[in-house]
Amino acid sequence: MTVAIYCRLSEEDRNKQTETDDSGSIQNQKSMLIAYAMEQGWDIYHIYSDDDYTGADRKRPEFNHLLEDAQRRKFDIILCKTQSRFTRELELVEKYIHGLFPVWGIRFVSIVDNADTANKGNKKSRQINGLVNEWYLEDMSENIRSVLVNRRKNGFHIGAFSLYGYKKDPEQKGHLLIDEEAAAVVREVFVLFSQGYGKTAIARMLNDRGIPNPTEYKRLHGLRYQQPKRKNSTLWKYFAIADMLTNEMYIGNMIQGKYGSVSYKTKQNRPRPKEEWYKVEGTHEPVIDMELWNKVQSMIAQRAKPFEVGTIGLFARKARCANCGYMMRSSKNRGKHYLQCPNRHVAKDACIGSFISVDKLEQTILAELNRLAAEYLDKDELERNIELCDDLQEQRSRISAAIAVYEKKIAEYTKGIRDLYMDKVRGILSENDFVEYSKSFTDEKERLEHMVADSRRQVSEMDQKMETGDNRRQFIERYTNLEHLNREIVETLIDYISIGKRIPGTKNVPIEIHWNF
Incomplete structure (x- = not known):
């Protein structure tokens, strides 16, 4: 039997000596898992190690490398210290440990919490481990969020990057100091605009003089910055000037919370309404005095073109x-x-x-x-209809297969709820534990039932399309x-x-x- 060892750094235990060294936690995991594999007589195929990644991060490089090799059946067993080192998400526990690994012929084993897919009797405990880990993620996210919200409300700067023109105070966490070199450029931008120069003209003047834009300035000075995604990222642009001229941070007000995370399971952010931003006045020294600020805001308001409802450029954003x-x-x-x-x-x-x-x-x-x-x-309509129906038939088959998987899992959750009740009756589970576990099982069952209903609706729509034929002809004829x-x-x-x-x-x-x- 060949075994793949997977290690992950615990969020609670970071003690690396250097950036390139494995942490002590990772080294301890490796030693423990190698010794266990040798005791079992398993041959080690490879050791996959993710350092500085959370258990909810689906973009862990070695984690995904492990899954790719598992799908190719390059080993027989996956060995971890605990199930949570593999993942803290219940969804991934069900998808891989209880779903795909058995299909691929992969056995999953974790030492500390005794999870072993070769032992069918402990599937319930693995699911409970998954629930506990999921709750841990959610609770930790809420705790962190509440701390950050409290600090924002009190005017402390939260974030990896300081605004151009400022730098983080090394003596006081959450406080900003003026970066005089960059602040001089900010003041010049405000003065030039107040003298009648346009935003594009100001950008060109800065570029002609070789003044680096905020991102390039931070890179040159060894400061943290967000990696640009576009070409010509070292140049000043119209929008950089426009954003600068309306940013209240430059008059000493702390403005935060413009974006919020979609979910604790993803790093995606979305804009938040202005009324939900966190604004605290007078938290740091202003770069721009109020007289110049008010003059610039007045000029911006005067230059703003009136917007008439219903008028928008023919090719706007296209x-x-x-x-x-x-x-x-x-x-x-x-x-x-x-x-x-x-x-x-x-x-x-x-x-x-x-x-x-x-x-x-x-x-x-x-x-x-x-x-x-x-x-x-001019093409033969019948031929197109057949091609379309074939494509829809393929999609229909995929969705029908997914429905079958969902229904199987619904049956498993139904049985799990029944088993939990029997454990409560036998005194194995307390009343509180039963309520907590059964609620999570019930919520997941209801989620899957909604997915089945949505999928069946999609199948019905596809059946209708295949009956009526290709409607693209009508679509084109209309235009x-x-x-x-x-x-x-x-x-x-x-x-x-x-x-x-x-x-x-x-x-x-x-x-x-x-x-x-």
Whole structure:
């Protein structure tokens, strides 16, 4: 028998000497698991080790490497110190330990809590371990959240990155100090705007002088920063200037909580309403005095273009520069509307400067739409219907298989609740334990029942589509022989449009249309 050993650093035990060393906790786990494997006479295939990762992190590199090798059946057994070292999520316990591992012929063993899939009698204990670990994650998340909320409400800075113009106070946690070198740039931006310079013009002036933008400044000074995702990330942009000019942090107010996590199970964040932000005034020394701040805010309000309900650019949030990927901005000159890349003015070599008139883009899209419609409608409709039905049939089969899995798990949870009740009757479980465990089982059972209902609804919709045939013909016919586009049509038909720079010597602009159908 070959065994794969998996180790993970405990959140409660971090004591690494250097960044490249395994922690003492990891070394202890390895020693324990190697000794146990040798006692059992198992051959060690590989030791998978994740250091500085939580049990709820699904992106652990060695964890995913382990799962890939398990699916390829490169070993017979997975050995861990405890089940929680493998995962703290009940969902993954059910998916892998009780679901896929038996299918792949993989035995799961954890030493301390005696979890062993070869012993069918302790499946209930493994499920209870999963529940306890899930509760631990949720409780820990709530505890951390409450502490952070309390500190934010009291005006302490929470976060890995300090705002450009400030630095973290080494003597007082949660307090910000002015970073004079960066603050000088912030003051210059406010002064230039107050003197009448536009945001793009200010960005170009900073770029021409070689002043690094906030991200590049932090990188050059060895400060923590968020890795940029776009090209030309070292340049100042319009939006960086715009955000700076309205950020109250620069007048000494602590503004936090603009984004909130979706769930304790994911690192994804989403914007929060402004009324839910945490704002505490006068928590740190201001970079901008109130007289200059008020003048700038007044000018921003005066420059703001009035927004009329129902008026929005025809290609707003749809047209992208083919070179740098930024959304193109609209402009107007002599009564004609144009789209241009916002990076073409921020620096000399920032971007090739994609540019096109709205009229030309509209005519190009109409011509392409009519060409596609003609080509599509000339095809044999019966053949297309058969192809569509085959595709839907495949999707239907997958969903039906998923329903079968859900129903099997529902039956398991039903049996688990019944077994828990019998344990309570026999005195093995206390009344409180029974209530806690059975509630979690019942909640999971209800969740799966909802999934079954949703899946059955999808199957019903697919059956109806296969009966009525391909409706794409009607979809295309609705948008043929058009003379003009409107915003509704653009939203319905187009995902996004990639626009390049005009080909020298011609009037042709490279356009790539990504349709929604």
